[in-house]
Amino acid sequence: MDSSTPSLAVAEQEALPGLFHGSSSERGVLSPKRPAVETAGMADVFPYYAGFAFEWATKQLSRDGSHVGSDMTVLDPWNGSGTTTLAAQSLGIRSIGVDRNPVANVIARLRGETSLKPQLTEAPPSGFGRGFYKATDPLNAWFSDRTTRRLRDWTTALRKADGSLNAVAAVALFRVIRRVTKKFEGSNPTWVKRSKSPEDRIRIPARELDEMLLTEQRALCSRIATQDLPKVGTTILTASSDSLPLRNNSVDVILTSPPYLTRIDYAVAYARELAILGHDISADRTLRSSLMGTTLIRKSETFSHEFGPVAQELLVNICGHDSKASSGYYLKQAQQYLTDLSSGLDEISRVCKEKSLVHLVVQDSFYKDVPVPLAEICIDEATARGWVLEEREQFVVRRSLVTLNTPARAYKKSNVAESVITLRRG
Ligand SMILES: C[S@@+](CC[C@H](N)C(=O)[O-])C[C@H]1O[C@@H](n2cnc3c(N)ncnc32)[C@H](O)[C@@H]1O
Structure with missing residues (x-):
């Protein structure tokens, strides 16, 4: 954190x-x-x-x-x-x-996660707006349409065959969205506001967002490597x-x-x-x-x-x-x-x-x-x-x-x- x-x-x-x-x-x-x-x-x-x-x-x-x-x-x-x-x-x-x-x-x-797993980081999804996106996407409560689309490129690319997400990339997403949506948090940390108008929503250029996510993934991977947990x-x-x-x-x-x-x-x-x-x-x-x-x-x-x-x-x-x-x-x-x-x-x-x-x-x-x-x-x-x-x-x-x-x-x-x-x- x-x-x-x-x-x-x-x-x-x-x-x-x-x-x-x-x-x-x-x-x-x-x-x-x-x-x-x-x-x-x-x-x-x-x-x-x-x-x-x-x-x-x-x-x-x-x-x-x-x-x-x-x-x-x-x-x-x-x-x-x-x-x-x-x-x-x-x-x-x-x-x-x-x-x-x-x-x-x-x-x-x-x-x-054990440090022995080789492929924890994910490359940015290629292309823009190819992920699963619908007009009523819940992320639109905080993000502009374009930023929501890029976030969906990521979540679509990360979904594994069993429907779960790669945990490193998912927590990287969690950390980034929490950081950039701080203004929606009030004095009560368990109550999160939603945007009141489209202008209020967060916009982040796709390349900048990708870079933030990659930086978070790398940081999480190096933390995992220091844990050296047994596989039980x-x-x-x-x-x-x-x-x-x-x-x-x-x-x-x-x-x-x-x-x-x-x-x-x-x-x-x-x-x-x-x-x-x-x-x-x-x-x-x-x-x-x-x-x-x-x-x-x-x-x-x-x-x-x-x-x-x-x-x-x-x-x-x-x-x-x-x-x-x-x-x-x-x-x-x-x-x-x-x-x-x-x-x-x-x-x-x-x-x-x-x-x-x-x-x-x-x-x-x-x-x-x-x-x-x-x-x-x-x-x-x-x-x-x-x-x-x-x-x-x-x-x-x-x-x-x-x-x-x-x-x-x-x-x-x-x-x-x-x-x-x-x-x-x-
Ligand atoms: C006090 S927290 C436990 C925290 C935990 N010890 C940790 O290390 O993070 C209580 C947890 O109960 C979960 N919870 C609430 N209702 C539940 C339910 N019906 N069944 C299972 N878990 C539930 C909440 O999502 C929350 O994560």
């Missing part, structure tokens, strides 16, 4: 003494939080709300490996930019990363945590950070990169509404899950809040989130072996002035599914994405806690 590209991970963290449970002496006080600038594990190649640091994930998995054995399978059902899968790969451990956002999966694939089985899948494409009893360790109940809209945050991959989130709401924590309410939602007492108390508190739409829209949004979390935990329970371990990194938050005790909710819901709490570590988060939301500031939130919860399958 260039220094002008802000990371979406803005929290600063410190350990809360006296709040450790379990054998923290064995593991020491190690914060999962990413440092402000993290270069390890190529975390800086593209801004992503990561949940935890690469080095922390590596230490965690190597500890698990010494208990479970190195022939283990690690899963992250909310894999994002692939910190878990990369940490596992660097230790030579087999892993599977699942994420519903295809942008995240491109970044995860790039980070797991790493599988990155675009799927949903509520129906994991995995066999029953096939996973030994889960290391993950689910979306929090903080109204981060991952589809809007990555609308430009999704447009590169051909998704138009303003015309088709399927992807956006399928993400956990989405701000859209699904029409078909029935909320049939029975939640434990901590989740139920949260719903009662939200419903009883005197601010506008608390008992309507906001209650539904929280119910939808908790339903997705419950379905994810059902799937985790299905795919995990007996005695397997789950590490969840979760952040508490606030709805207005109502605390959202996400760690307690996860513990409550997981123990109801037969998981046993082994350990919980808490860290205070000084500043979170929630505080970037101006209306939310009216409630003057105190610091919130981030927890690392370890559970074992009974």
